[in-house]
Amino acid sequence: MDYSVKVLRDKCIGAASCVAVASKTFKLDSENKAVVLTSTGDKDEDDAILLAAQSCPTAAIEVYDQAGKKIWPL
Numbered sequence: 001m002d003y004s005v006k007v008l009r010d011k012c013i014g015a016a017s018c019v020a021v022a023s024k025t026f027k028l029d030s031e032n033k034a035v036v037l038t039s040t041g042d043k044d045e046d047d048a049i050l051l052a053a054q055s056c057p058t059a060a061i062e063v064y065d066q067a068g069k070k071i072w073p074l
Helices: 017-021 046-055
Strands: 004-007 026-028 034-036 061-064 070-072
Touching: 004 034, 017 026, 017 046, 046 061, 046 070
Parallel strands: none
Antiparallel strands: 004 061, 026 034, 061 070
16 A cells, blocks of 8 residues: 555544445444554555545545655545
């Protein structure tokens, strides 16, 4: 994964659109809040990760490029 992602838990409402789009990157925890999976195996493509973040109705997912620049939300 070239992107790094951060979930803002105080904004997350558990809509799970991120999980539907990028299930290898996101899951809902026991509080129905999104968390980022740390997998060394099969990974989602960066396009899917960005789309998952963009699908969040509360903009609770921030996406950063390799240089640390925030690319979503702008």
